[in-house]
Amino acid sequence: MATDAPITPRATDYSQWYLDVIREAQLADYSPVKGSLVLRPHGFGIWEEIKADLDSRFKATGHVNAYFPLFIPLSFLSKEAEHVEGFAKECAVVTHHRLRETISESGKKGVEPDPAAKLEEPLIVRPTSETIIWHMYGKWIQSHRDLPILINQWANVVRWELKTRPFLRTAEFLWQEGHTAHATEQEALDETMTMLEVYRSFAHETLAMPVTTGKKSSSERFAGAVDTFTIEAMMQNNWALQAGTSHFLGQNFAKAFDVTFQTEKGDRKLVWATSWGVSTRLVGAAIMSHSDDTGLVLPPKIAPIQVVVIPIYRKAHERDAVVEFANKIVSDLRDSNIRVTLDDRPKMKPGAKYYEWERKGVPLRLEVGPRDMAKGSAFAAKRTGGDKFSMMADSIAKDTTSVLADIQQSLFDSALKRQLENTYSLDNYAEFTQSLAEKGGFYLVPWRDNAENEAAIKAETKASIRCYPNASQEGLEERVCFYSGEPATHMALFARAF
RNA sequence: CGGGGAGUAGCGCAGCCUGGUAGCGCGCUUGGUUUGGGACCAAGAUGUCGCAGGUUCGAAUCCUGUCUCCCCGACCA
Numbered sequence: 001m002a003t004d005a006p007i008t009p010r011a012t013d014y015s016q017w018y019l020d021v022i023r024e025a026q027l028a029d030y031s032p033v034k035g036s037l038v039l040r041p042h043g044f045g046i047w048e049e050i051k052a053d054l055d056s057r058f059k060a061t062g063h064v065n066a067y068f069p070l071f072i073p074l075s076f077l078s079k080e081a082e083h084v085e086g087f088a089k090e091c092a093v094v095t096h097h098r099l100r101e102t103i104s105e106s107g108k109k110g111v112e113p114d115p116a117a118k119l120e121e122p123l124i125v126r127p128t129s130e131t132i133i134w135h136m137y138g139k140w141i142q143s144h145r146d147l148p149i150l151i152n153q154w155a156n157v158v159r160w161e162l163k164t165r166p167f168l169r170t171a172e173f174l175w176q177e178g179h180t181a182h183a184t185e186q187e188a189l190d191e192t193m194t195m196l197e198v199y200r201s202f203a204h205e206t207l208a209m210p211v212t213t214g215k216k217s218s219s220e221r222f223a224g225a226v227d228t229f230t231i232e233a234m235m236q237n238n239w240a241l242q243a244g245t246s247h248f249l250g251q252n253f254a255k256a257f258d259v260t261f262q263t264e265k266g267d268r269k270l271v272w273a274t275s276w277g278v279s280t281r282l283v284g285a286a287i288m289s290h291s292d293d294t295g296l297v298l299p300p301k302i303a304p305i306q307v308v309v310i311p312i313y314r315k316a317h318e319r320d321a322v323v324e325f326a327n328k329i330v331s332d333l334r335d336s337n338i339r340v341t342l343d344d345r346p347k348m349k350p351g352a353k354y355y356e357w358e359r360k361g362v363p364l365r366l367e368v369g370p371r372d373m374a375k376g377s378a379f380a381a382k383r384t385g386g387d388k389f390s391m392m393a394d395s396i397a398k399d400t401t402s403v404l405a406d407i408q409q410s411l412f413d414s415a416l417k418r419q420l421e422n423t424y425s426l427d428n429y430a431e432f433t434q435s436l437a438e439k440g441g442f443y444l445v446p447w448r449d450n451a452e453n454e455a456a457i458k459a460e461t462k463a464s465i466r467c468y469p470n471a472s473q474e475g476l477e478e479r480v481c482f483y484s485g486e487p488a489t490h491m492a493l494f495a496r497a498f
Numbered sequence: 499c500g501g502g503g504a505g506u507a508g509c510g511c512a513g514c515c516u517g518g519u520a521g522c523g524c525g526c527u528u529g530g531u532u533u534g535g536g537a538c539c540a541a542g543a544u545g546u547c548g549c550a551g552g553u554u555c556g557a558a559u560c561c562u563g564u565c566u567c568c569c570c571g572a573c574c575a
Contacts, residue, residue, distance in 0.1 A: 162573055242575060279575055312534050351535035369534055
């Protein structure tokens with residue numbers, strides 16, 4: 001890997017910059033199969049932190065984990081009409097269960113599916129698990145006493161997308177999908193909003209990424225949902241990224257899979273449902289929210305390595321003392337549950353190490369040399385910049401914890417500032433197209449819900465309705481749609497999206 | 499699937515026009531000197547030139563076919 005390749009300034013080529021950040025930080029590589037991604041330890045480490053944090057939030061809201069199979073009978077998919085329409089074009093299909101050997105004319109050996117081992121019913125690799133899960137819920141749910149069911153699963157799914165981009169859109173990706181079943185509509189609606197709030201608070205607190213919450217327009221809604229709610233983040237090129245969704249499924253899947261329960265009064269009713277998910281796309285979201293022209297910048301809460309300690313010495317005889325001192329700092333930090341690594345690789349100059357860990361996004365670097373050792377301190381540098389500063393070794397764990405919290409907060413603050421500075425309120429379409437072309441950004445506009453107009457705007461400007469923000473739907477009575485001039489039904493947030 | 503580009507060492511590329519035994523940079527290995535912001539010297543290792551045919555004494559290079567990947571559009575968490 002070329003380590004001297006400069007990371008392309010995001011101003012000139014955002015897409016290339018993004019790929020460079022990932023490569024230089026050694027997060028992931030494409031696998032030999034189309035757009036599926038290999039997560040290297042550093043990249044997977046970020047996902048593991050995300051996963052652990054989300055898991056604790058899911059459990060705090062009463063959810064439990066389970067696991068459903070990778071393969072789904074083809075016929076299951078077609079039981080919900082909109083659902084099959086939404087996913088049919090991107091399904092990987094399994095048709096055989098055995099290979100047989102082939103020998104080409106030139107004598108080369110190979111293999112091909114054995115016609116004798118053709119499956120009676122093809123299987124699809126799950127693009128999402130609603131169907132298999134609701135098939136099972138049909139067996140599990142008999143009585144109102146069986147409800148609610150609040151299940152989440154961590155899994156990989158496959159959607160054979162035509163165009164892929166690391167983390168943001170890959171043919172196979174890791175995610176969590178929550179699937180809940182409820183006795184009443186209100187309970188399911190509450191669950192939908194509860195999980196949207198879990199995602200919002202997670203994005204803010206853990207990813208340091210401000211998001212706008214809102215409802216999707218009908219054309220952006222999940223296939224099979226009654227309503228889809230979303231968290232939308234703004235990346236550094238001012239495009240939007242859908243970072244998580246929470247769906248109110250109504251009784252669509254209960255009808256499709258005939259899932260009913262007996263009420264206290266003894267009659268049978270259809271079950272109400274939700275589903276909600278976030279994926280490894282969040283890793284991409286974090287990369288694009290905070291990184292700079294030097295490379296990856298990770299919020300401390302999701303950094304697999306939060307602190308790197310680099311010992312510095314001139315002579316061999318200094319080495320042992322410095323490394324011992326550095327190791328003491330490392331173990332103090334580790335005792336306080338700070339994820340820390342000592343980089344004592346020999347034959348590598350400190351400067352080279354600095355650049356490498358900066359490219360990998362480690363939030364805090366501690367340099368420890370003879371001068372520091374003499375003073376009982378370490379020399380600290382934040383990945384987010386600013387002057388280097390001294391930290392006393394005897395309070396290093398406590399002080400580091402607070403420095404990491406500062407970094408976390410400053411990342412959120414600057415991301416929020418950027419989002420606010422690039423969000424505009426307009427009510428004039430001509431002004432919108434001009435501003436969007438010039439500087440991108442989010443546009444909050446009065447809107448009359450209309451799928452045709454929405455498509456026309458997307459065709460003309462490439463911008464789509466990211467959501468109808470939950471916080472902006474008051475006081476619409478007097479307003480008219482910025483596009484059609486008809487009475488407005490919503491405030492809509494338009495933006496170019498990934 | 500339509501339009502454009504590219505397949506040569508782990509990565510990035512040159513060589514192809516004008517056929518003649520495979521090159522460069524980075525990385526990697528070994529030894530030595532270095533080490534407070536990307537070290538240096540020396541010695542090494544690494545190739546089915548995407549694949550299959552053809553032309554030729556001889557093909558990375560010319561011809562034909564084919565596969566794959568990338569960019570722009572259609573699809574999308």
